[in-house]
Amino acid sequence: MLRENSRLYYVENSPVISDFEFDALMRELEDLEKEWPEFVVADSPTRKVGSDISKGFVQRPHRYPMLSLGNTYSISEIEDFAVRAEKALDGVAFTYCCELKFDGTAICLNYRGGRLYQALTRGDGVQGDDVTENVRRIANIPERLKGSFPDDFEIRGEILMPYDAFEALNAEREEQEEAPFANPRNAASGSLKLVDPAEVAHRGLWCTLYHVPADSVAFDSHWDALDAARSWGLPISDERRICRDIGEIKEYIDYWDVQRKFLPFATDGIVIKINELACQRALGYTAKSPRWAVAFKFKAEQACTPLREISYQVGRTGAVTPVANLDPVQLSGTVVRRATLNNADQMALLDIRVGDWVYVEKGGEIIPKITGVDKSRRLPDARRPVFPSVCPDCGTPLSREADEARWFCPNQDGCPMQIKGRMLHFVGRKAMNILGCGEAVVEQLFAKGFAKSAADLYDLDKYRLLCLDGWKEKSAQNFLDSLASSRSVPFERVLFALGIRYVGETTAKALARHFEDIDSLAGASVEQLMEVGDVGDVIAGSVYEYLHSPAHLQEISRLKEKGLQFRIAGSGQSLSDALAGRTVVISGNFSISREKMKDLIAAHGGKAASSVSPRTSFLLAGTKPGPEKLRKCEQLGIPVMSEEAFMKLLPGADGKEIVEELSLF
Ligand code: IVH
Numbered sequence: 001m002l003r004e005n006s007r008l009y010y011v012e013n014s015p016v017i018s019d020f021e022f023d024a025l026m027r028e029l030e031d032l033e034k035e036w037p038e039f040v041v042a043d044s045p046t047r048k049v050g051s052d053i054s055k056g057f058v059q060r061p062h063r064y065p066m067l068s069l070g071n072t073y074s075i076s077e078i079e080d081f082a083v084r085a086e087k088a089l090d091g092v093a094f095t096y097c098c099e100l101k102f103d104g105t106a107i108c109l110n111y112r113g114g115r116l117y118q119a120l121t122r123g124d125g126v127q128g129d130d131v132t133e134n135v136r137r138i139a140n141i142p143e144r145l146k147g148s149f150p151d152d153f154e155i156r157g158e159i160l161m162p163y164d165a166f167e168a169l170n171a172e173r174e175e176q177e178e179a180p181f182a183n184p185r186n187a188a189s190g191s192l193k194l195v196d197p198a199e200v201a202h203r204g205l206w207c208t209l210y211h212v213p214a215d216s217v218a219f220d221s222h223w224d225a226l227d228a229a230r231s232w233g234l235p236i237s238d239e240r241r242i243c244r245d246i247g248e249i250k251e252y253i254d255y256w257d258v259q260r261k262f263l264p265f266a267t268d269g270i271v272i273k274i275n276e277l278a279c280q281r282a283l284g285y286t287a288k289s290p291r292w293a294v295a296f297k298f299k300a301e302q303a304c305t306p307l308r309e310i311s312y313q314v315g316r317t318g319a320v321t322p323v324a325n326l327d328p329v330q331l332s333g334t335v336v337r338r339a340t341l342n343n344a345d346q347m348a349l350l351d352i353r354v355g356d357w358v359y360v361e362k363g364g365e366i367i368p369k370i371t372g373v374d375k376s377r378r379l380p381d382a383r384r385p386v387f388p389s390v391c392p393d394c395g396t397p398l399s400r401e402a403d404e405a406r407w408f409c410p411n412q413d414g415c416p417m418q419i420k421g422r423m424l425h426f427v428g429r430k431a432m433n434i435l436g437c438g439e440a441v442v443e444q445l446f447a448k449g450f451a452k453s454a455a456d457l458y459d460l461d462k463y464r465l466l467c468l469d470g471w472k473e474k475s476a477q478n479f480l481d482s483l484a485s486s487r488s489v490p491f492e493r494v495l496f497a498l499g500i501r502y503v504g505e506t507t508a509k510a511l512a513r514h515f516e517d518i519d520s521l522a523g524a525s526v527e528q529l530m531e532v533g534d535v536g537d538v539i540a541g542s543v544y545e546y547l548h549s550p551a552h553l554q555e556i557s558r559l560k561e562k563g564l565q566f567r568i569a570g571s572g573q574s575l576s577d578a579l580a581g582r583t584v585v586i587s588g589n590f591s592i593s594r595e596k597m598k599d600l601i602a603a604h605g606g607k608a609a610s611s612v613s614p615r616t617s618f619l620l621a622g623t624k625p626g627p628e629k630l631r632k633c634e635q636l637g638i639p640v641m642s643e644e645a646f647m648k649l650l651p652g653a654d655g656k657e658i659v660e661e662l663s664l665f
Contacts, residue, residue, distance in 0.1 A: 019268065020299060021372065023071065046288070057121075057129035057193065058627065063154055064213045066108055066122045068288055069271060071295035075250065078272065081294045082246050085274055085283065088291075094279045097222050098252040099240040100260070101269035101295050102208055104160035105189035107135065109209070112152045114145040121192065131192055133589065133624070135159075137201035145232040153217050155229055157209030161188040162265045165204030175428065178504070179342075182369070184266045196534060198594060199506065206265065208237050214277050221275045242275060257298055269297035300361050303336065304374060305329035307358045310341065310385045312392045316421025317501045318409040320398060322347055322387065324370050329360065331368065336360055339368035343405040344387040351375075353382035393417040413551050419453070420446050422499045426454040430505060431497030432489050435482040436475055444468050454497070455558035458483060487563040491517070494564050498556070500546045502539045510534060511543065513598075514607070517567040518556060522547040531583065531609035533598070578650055579606025583615055587629045588622030590643050604650055612638060620646050 026046065033040045040046075072078065085094070106122040119135035120128035135141055138159065161169070161184040169187055170180040181187035191203040212225040219225040223242060230236040239256075243249045253270055260267045274280055274292040283291040309325045322341040329336055339360050341347050352358065352373050359372040390397050391409035393416055398407040409415050423442045427434035434457070445451040450464055460483070465476035489497075495518075496508035503511070514532045515521040521543070529540035546552055560566050584606050590597050597620070598608040612619060612632040618639040619629060625640075633640050 019297070020073070023073070023297070057131060059123060059127045060118070060120055060130050061127045062108060062120060062123075062125070063110075064215065066106065066120075066125045066128065066156070067285065067290060068125075069293055069295040070286075070289045071269070071297050073297050073299060075253070075296070078249060078253075078294065078296050079246055081272070082249070085279075085292070088283055089274075089279055092279060092282075095275045096243045096249060097240055097273045097275040098243050098249060099210055099271045099273070100237060100256060100263075100267045101271045101297070102158040102160055102210070102237075103183075103185045103266040103268040104158040105185065105192055106156065107131075107159050107192075107207065108154060108156045109135070109141070110152070110154050111145055111149065114149055114151075116141065116143050121189075129193070133197045134192055134194065134200040135207075137197050138205045138207055140235045141207050142233045145234070147231050147233070149232040150217050154213055155209050155234060156211040156213070157207055157235075159188050159192050160184065160206050160208065160265045161191065162204065162206055164264065165206075169203065172430075172504070175425070175430070199534075207235050209234050210237065210240075210271075214280055219277060221277060222273055222280070223275055225277075243272075253296055260298070267298075268300075269295050271295050301331060302371070303329040303331045303360050304357050305336075305360060307352065307354055307356050307370075309354060310347075310352075312388055314391060314393050314409055314415060314417035314421070316418055316425050316499055318391075318412060318415065318418050319406045320388070320391070320409060321406070322385075324358065326358070326360065331360060331362060336362075336368045339370050341370055344407060345405050347385060347387065353378060353384055355379055355382040391415055391417075416446065423451065423454055423457070425499045426497045427457070428497075431493055432486040433482075434479070434486055436479045437482075441479075453555055455555055455562065458559075458562040487565070489565060491565045491568050494559070494566065495521075498546070498552075501542045503543060507532075507535065507539060512568050513602070518560075519566075522553070522556075527613075530611065531607070531613075531615075533608070533610040535610070576603075576650070577605035579604040582606040582617040583609050584618060584620050585609050585612050585616050585629065586620045586622070588625035590622040600650075612636065 029044070030046050033044065033046060070081075082096075108120045108122070108128065109116060110118040110120075116132070116136065118130065119132045119141075121131055122128055136143060163184060166181070166184040166187050169191075173180050181190060187203075188205060191200060191205055194200050194203070209229060210226070212219070212222075212229060217225060217228070219228065223240070226236045226240070241248075241252055243252055249272055256267070256270055272294050274283065280290070280292040285291060305327045307324050307326060311323050311325060313321045313323055315321065322343070324339045324341050326337055326339060341350075341352070350358075350370060350373055352370070355378075357374040357377040358370050359374065360368050361371045362368050387407065388398065391411060394409065394411050394414060396409050396411035396415065399410050400407045409418065412418055420442050423446070424439060426432055427437040427442070432454075437457075442451075445457075445460075445468075448468065450460060450468075451457050460480070462473075462476045462480065465471050465479065466473070490512075492509045492512035493505075495512050496503065496505050510532050511521060511529075515524060524544075526537070526540045526544050529535055529543055530537065535543075556566070579601055582605075584601050586594060586597055586601075586608060592600070601608045601620075606617075609616065612629050614636055616633075616636075616638050618641050619625070619633045620643065621630070621640050622643055630640065632638075
């Protein structure tokens with residue numbers, strides 16, 4: 001159970017139990033192992049740090065193992081830690097450095113010659129994922145250091161997602177019916193592992209550094225090492241304090257238990273470190289954590305309240321989400337009435353009953369979720385919920401794909417909740433941005449039978465709008481004006497507005513840019529769709545299916561007739577046809593951004609694709625190209641070209657003809 005939860009936490013970024021429950025399970029296992037040492041297995045979770053290693057990244061060894069911290073929720077155990085340290089240091093004077101425990105994902109940076117050389121995740125503690133290119137996109141991590149820094153050193157810290165970036169990201173994901181991240185920590189580690197570094201740049205990640213491995217740089221104290229790192233331009237927290245005794249440590253804890261609620265990022269406790277590096281060396285390490293530091297964890301704010309009912313919401317893609325309706329309860333300053341239960345699996349895991357007293361937490365202190373059930377308060381008449389087998393809105397039997405946690409209503413074209421959800425998505429700010437058209441208006445238009453699809457909106461006139469409750473001349477005119485001006489919304493947003501499953505803003509943009517108009521997009525095979533950066537088989541399958549449904553094609557042709565944009569605007573300047581008919585895969589970093597490089601290829605008549613296939617004309621390799629892509633090129637005999645060579649091929653460079661040059665490979 002601990003192993004599975006460890007995987008859900010570190011690899012999937014979607015834990016199903018709270019940190020407190022996880023820590024309690026770990027503690028139980030530690031106690032059992034103490035009592036029965038003969039049963040301790042070598043790979044026990046008590047002896048290993050959780051692993052975040054994921055596919056798709058190169059793993060590299062850590063110079064010094066990346067360990068975890070012993071943690072506790074009890075002040076008396078912090079007192080025990082202080083007593084143990086005093087005893088072990090046998091009269092040597094020392095101080096404590098108290099710091100915030102930042103709730104993100106651990107990172108290890110290596111600077112060489114004053115430049116960021118490598119960034120590794122914790123991984124399994126021995127080797128981590130190389131996320132250097134992604135880390136370069138994090139705004140407060142300097143590429144170059146200033147002052148007099150050591151030539152080659154490591155510094156460790158945490159990558160965080162501040163609350164505002166987290167909220168914006170989740171709002172976007174919910175709008176696109178993607179599962180939101182449970183908390184900023186999961187969002188940070190998920191974002192750090194994105195395959196496209198350009199996308200990482202948009203996630204608003206942030207870094208704070210808190211540990212220079214003792215052998216890495218010669219300083220007397222941890223405090224001095226961090227001060228020096230700050231002078232080199234590295235991001236170091238201002239919230240650390242030197243404490244002389246347990247009394248001062250407690251003051252620090254009490255202060256931050258309250259003040260942390262006003263910080264712009266998540267913290268889950270404080271870390272107490274012995275400050276003097278000689279003392280740290282004397283104390284050393286256990287297999288899993290240093291003996292010179294300990295974490296005191298704050299309990300996530302929780303409330304316990306009766307579960308009145310579970311309702312089931314159907315989203316625009318047909319996904320059915322169970323929602324807990326609660327007796328209103330105060331939590332971190334707001335009244336919580338509803339909380340998500342995510343999906344049927346989560347309900348089963350919680351073994352929840354209607355009438356139970358349930359624990360509500362704000363995931364990362366933002367989104368309320370049910371984290372547990374107080375079974376001791378369960379009444380005999382508590383009712384086991386039955387996840388519906390048919391759509392709560394239209395009665396169609398629900399279905400679920402093999403690897404999906406969620407159930408779906410397959411009645412895409414007839415389910416009122418889905419139709420209304422799609423219309424709402426269509427008029428949304430990031431889609432067609434129709435003003436004055438929120439949930440209530442969509443509901444009114446649908447209920448009166450005035451609009452049952454996006455195209456129907458463009459048939460509306462003032463007379464019909466004025467029949468609706470609460471509509472006045474002015475509001476009707478504004479609404480119609482907004483519809484009229486939506487005719488100039490660019491193709492990529494129209495494509496996003498259609499609400500094709502898995503096609504978010506970024507994918508819509510990439511598809512629009514690649515295929516340029518709806519007819520080419522509709523004519524593309526699944527394989528051709530997969531040539532677009534970041535489009536895998538799931539997205540490609542979904543787009544293909546959507547554009548092969550007669551009902552969708554009819555809706556698109558109606559929207560076309562209404563004058564909506566279904567062709568990319570003439571922004572993609574054409575410079576030459578030097579690359580006409582060529583499919584170019586790019587990999588690595590270039591002197592210009594990857595996006596600009598793709599534009600350049602397109603401007604010369606070529607197509608940029610993301611994966612190497614027999615149809616690839618050549619691989620354009622920048623610095624640090626993907627080893628997998630290189631290997632595949634070698635296997636398929638596909639030429640690999642440097643940026644320099646590529647630039648020479650384009651007209652206006654040194655006049656060489658592309659065809660001539662390519663045949664050299
Ligand atoms: S020191 C040898 N200081 O918490 C371990 N860790 O639960 C050195 N963390 O692995 C770590 N804030 O990812 C340290 N101020 C802080 C921290 C901190 C957050 C993380 C770190 C660590 C984990 C342990």
